[in-house]
Amino acid sequence: MVENTSRVRDALRIDGALPDPGSTPIGPGKKPKALAKLDSAGERLSALQEALYAEGVGGGTRSVLLVLQGMDTSGKGGTVSHVLGLVNPMGVRYSAFKKPTAAERRHHYLWRIRKRLPGPGEIGVFDRSHYEDILVPRVNGLLTGAERRRRYAEIDAFEAELAEAGTTVLKVFLHISPEEQLKRLKARLVTPEKRWKYNPGDLEARGHWGAYAEAYADIFKKTSTARAPWYAVPADHKWYRNWAVAELLIETLTELKPKFPEPGYDADAELAKLKGVGGSA
Amino acid sequence: MVENTSRVRDALRIDGALPDPGSTPIGPGKKPKALAKLDSAGERLSALQEALYAEGVGGGTRSVLLVLQGMDTSGKGGTVSHVLGLVNPMGVRYSAFKKPTAAERRHHYLWRIRKRLPGPGEIGVFDRSHYEDILVPRVNGLLTGAERRRRYAEIDAFEAELAEAGTTVLKVFLHISPEEQLKRLKARLVTPEKRWKYNPGDLEARGHWGAYAEAYADIFKKTSTARAPWYAVPADHKWYRNWAVAELLIETLTELKPKFPEPGYDADAELAKLKGVGGSA
Numbered sequence: 306m307v308e309n310t311s312r313v314r315d316a317l318r319i320d321g322a323l324p325d326p327g328s329t330p331i332g333p334g335k336k337p338k339a340l341a342k343l344d345s346a347g348e349r350l351s352a353l354q355e356a357l358y359a360e361g362v363g364g365g366t367r368s369v370l371l372v373l374q375g376m377d378t379s380g381k382g383g384t385v386s387h388v389l390g391l392v393n394p395m396g397v398r399y400s401a402f403k404k405p406t407a408a409e410r411r412h413h414y415l416w417r418i419r420k421r422l423p424g425p426g427e428i429g430v431f432d433r434s435h436y437e438d439i440l441v442p443r444v445n446g447l448l449t450g451a452e453r454r455r456r457y458a459e460i461d462a463f464e465a466e467l468a469e470a471g472t473t474v475l476k477v478f479l480h481i482s483p484e485e486q487l488k489r490l491k492a493r494l495v496t497p498e499k500r501w502k503y504n505p506g507d508l509e510a511r512g513h514w515g516a517y518a519e520a521y522a523d524i525f526k527k528t529s530t531a532r533a534p535w536y537a538v539p540a541d542h543k544w545y546r547n548w549a550v551a552e553l554l555i556e557t558l559t560e561l562k563p564k565f566p567e568p569g570y571d572a573d574a575e576l577a578k579l580k581g582v583g584g585s586a
Numbered sequence: 587m588v589e590n591t592s593r594v595r596d597a598l599r600i601d602g603a604l605p606d607p608g609s610t611p612i613g614p615g616k617k618p619k620a621l622a623k624l625d626s627a628g629e630r631l632s633a634l635q636e637a638l639y640a641e642g643v644g645g646g647t648r649s650v651l652l653v654l655q656g657m658d659t660s661g662k663g664g665t666v667s668h669v670l671g672l673v674n675p676m677g678v679r680y681s682a683f684k685k686p687t688a689a690e691r692r693h694h695y696l697w698r699i700r701k702r703l704p705g706p707g708e709i710g711v712f713d714r715s716h717y718e719d720i721l722v723p724r725v726n727g728l729l730t731g732a733e734r735r736r737r738y739a740e741i742d743a744f745e746a747e748l749a750e751a752g753t754t755v756l757k758v759f760l761h762i763s764p765e766e767q768l769k770r771l772k773a774r775l776v777t778p779e780k781r782w783k784y785n786p787g788d789l790e791a792r793g794h795w796g797a798y799a800e801a802y803a804d805i806f807k808k809t810s811t812a813r814a815p816w817y818a819v820p821a822d823h824k825w826y827r828n829w830a831v832a833e834l835l836i837e838t839l840t841e842l843k844p845k846f847p848e849p850g851y852d853a854d855a856e857l858a859k860l861k862g863v864g865g866s867a
Contacts, residue, residue, distance in 0.1 A: 356779075359779075359782040359783075362782055363782050382674075382676060385674065385675055385676050386674040386675070386676065389675045390671070390673075390674060390675055392671075393663075393666065393667040393671060394666055394667070394670045394671055394675050394678045394680050394711075395663060395666050395667065395680050395682070395713070397675045397680075399675050399676050399678075401676070430675075432676070487860065487863070490860055491857065491860055494853050494856055494857050494860070495853075495857070497846065498637075498640075498846050500846070500849040500853060501640040501643055501644050501846055501847050501849065502640075503849065503851075503853075503856065504851075505851045505856060508856065508859060508860065508863070511863065512863075565778065565779050565781070565782055566782050568781040568782065568784065570784075570785075570786045572775050572776075572781060572784075575775055575784065575786060575789065576772065576775045576776070578789055579768065579771055579772055579775065579789065582768070582789070582792065582793075
């Protein structure tokens with residue numbers, strides 16, 4: 306049986322308007338089913354990740370880069386915990402890109418990004434990414450049209466480079482509603498152990514919701530390529546978000562067909578040697 | 587109730603002879619109990635890790651570095667998967683130190699180590715470490731006594747630096763028997779999906795078992811300090827090994843008492859602002 310590796314991707318690929326943030330366009334529509342499905346997805350994801358990792362150890366150069374974007378509280382961190390938490394941490398390289406530091410600002414915006422690319426066999430995870438370098442300055446009116454076009458071209462060239470180097474880029478927008486964000490921001494403020502996740506700047510960004518939506522829409526239009534399209538995951542329901550991102554990763558990895566490498570030695574000869582050695586060294 | 591954070595550490599701290607690799611000196615003596623205990627350890631470990639991470643986000647500088655050493659097949663990778671796999675991958679920085687590359691050999695042996703230290707709030711994991719730079723050349727007769735003494739002094743100074751910078755180092759030796767290694771090497775050779783983990787060099791190292799044991803004994807004696815003692819985890823039983831490393835981490839983190847940071851803003855004022863914003867942005 307040939308596995309269909311584009312079912313979820315086809316349903317969630319961005320093509321014009323975004324789905325409702327509370328909807329479940331494909332897959333489980335209720336929480337218990339979604340949790341059960343995530344559980345079994347964990348096993349498949351783990352097996353695929355191990356094969357990709359093994360391929361890397363065996364000299365392969367392929368890797369996957371999951372780019373997570375979304376408004377504050379959209380669940381980028383939660384996705385990492387619940388989805389990437391399903392696989393061996395040996396093979397996951399996580400990077401958060403916050404507001405650039407003074408040192409980072411003295412470099413090209415892709416400088417800090419390039420330093421955090423996944424190695425062979427790894428799944429890289431970007432919690433925010435180079436797309437912030439179009440989004441934020443654009444919303445804040447600090448990017449001319451010409452600069453924006455240049456950045457689009459640079460990002461396209463950058464992602465072409467990644468593809469050539471063997472890195473498959475999976476770009477995911479976690480799509481929440483302003484109503485859900487309000488709930489989550491409140492929860493962060495009233496729960497002492499969640500207050501560290503809140504930042505007064507979040508409220509400012511929230512005030513520019515429409516401008517961000519517009520900037521995102523432009524990004525989806527200009528940077529969705531055949532090699533690296535954008536996917537929108539309705540993210541008002543955390544259980545749906547986790548299931549969907551896990552499936553997008555599984556489909557991406559399944560299509561890559563990662564292979565356990567052929568050993569660079571004669572297994573039978575080694576076994577014979579081992580038998581000669583006996584029980585104690 | 588004051589939690590005893592040194593029960594497992596006291597029992598496993600190396601003090602002379604190593605425990606039997608098949609023994610269970612403290613904690614569960616049977617597999618089902620160990621698995622159940624690891625499950626609940628996962629929750630405690632996760633909570634502690636989250637607090638440490640939050641502390642780092644809030645400006646804290648503390649971190650933990652787990653150093654895993656052991657003969658081939660002793661379960662360094664399995665420990666990472668089963669123990670570190672219990673916490674949020676956002677806060678785990680994993681690094682494997684294999685045979686140094688030509689480029690790495692042109693630097694001081696601590697060069698590549700320093701590049702991979704955990705950041706604030708992170709749990710760093712070293713799968714092999716700077717201790718290989720005493721072990722391997724020593725066993726291969728490439729280290730004079732004077733060089734060895736110098737490396738011991740350098741490592742002591744290095745670990746003192748780490749302590750001063752806020753990094754607590756947890757040094758764990760996964761202790762397996764040659765009989766168990768033989769079984770695991772065979773399993774790697776006869777299982778096609780495990781062959782990538784086998785390396786003909788493993789057999790050579792196995793041939794020097796006694797010399798490695800001696801070199802390790804010397805390392806434990808010379809580099810067990812009050813700030814960073816060595817622990818031996820009997821590792822013939824994977825379930826015991828996982829439980830023990832989880833507990834060593836939990837005790838270490840519990841003693842640190844990581845704290846969720848005080849917010850750098852007025853939570854009530856922010857809540858009031860949020861209420862003013864209303865349901866949609």
